[in-house]
Amino acid sequence: MLQRLRTAGLRPTTARIGVLQVIQTAGSAGIGADEAFHQMLLRGTHVSTSTVYRIIHELQTLGVLLHDRGDRRHTVYRLRPFAPAPSAEVRIVCRRCDRSATLPGAQLRNELELRAAEKGLRPWVVDLVLQVDCLGCEGATAACCPH
Numbered sequence: 001m002l003q004r005l006r007t008a009g010l011r012p013t014t015a016r017i018g019v020l021q022v023i024q025t026a027g028s029a030g031i032g033a034d035e036a037f038h039q040m041l042l043r044g045t046h047v048s049t050s051t052v053y054r055i056i057h058e059l060q061t062l063g064v065l066l067h068d069r070g071d072r073r074h075t076v077y078r079l080r081p082f083a084p085a086p087s088a089e090v091r092i093v094c095r096r097c098d099r100s101a102t103l104p105g106a107q108l109r110n111e112l113e114l115r116a117a118e119k120g121l122r123p124w125v126v127d128l129v130l131q132v133d134c135l136g137c138e139g140a141t142a143a144c145c146p147h
C-alpha cells in the first residue's frame with residue numbers, strides 16, 4: 001500500500017491507506033464509494049464521506065484505481081493490478097524484418113521522464129521500444145529503389 005502511494009507521488013496518510021485497504025479487500029468485485037466509507041468505519045478508521053470521495057477521485061485520477069459499473073449499477077472501484085517494473089532496457093526492432101537488439105536504456109528513460117516532468121507530465125514508461133530500419137533492410141531498399 002505504501003509503495004502504491006509513493007509510486008503515485010502521494011503521502012501515505014491513514015485515510016489514503018484505509019481507502020486502499022478496503023478496496024484491495026473487495027478484490028476483483030470492486031467496491032462502491034459509500035460501501036468503502038462504511039467498511040472504513042467498521043475497521044475503526046474515522047473519516048468523513050467527503051474525504052473518502054476525494055481520496056477515491058484522487059487515486060482514480062492518478063491511475064491507482066480502476067472504476068466501472070458494477071452489478072448493482074453503481075460505480076465500483078478496484079485496484080489497478082501492479083504494473084510490471086519498468087525495464088531498464090530499450091529494445092530496438094526493425095519494423096520490416098523484426099530483427100531486434102536490446103540495449104541499456106536507464107539513461108534514456110531518465111532523460112525522457114525528466115523532459116516530460118518539465119512539461120508537467122507524469123510519465124509511466126513501461127517499455128521503451130524503438131522502431132527502425134535495420135541496415136539489412138535499408139540496404140535492400142537502397143539496392144532496389146535508388147534515389
Ligand SMILES: [Zn+2]
Pocket residue numbers: 094095096097098099133134135136137138
Ligand atoms: Zn530489417
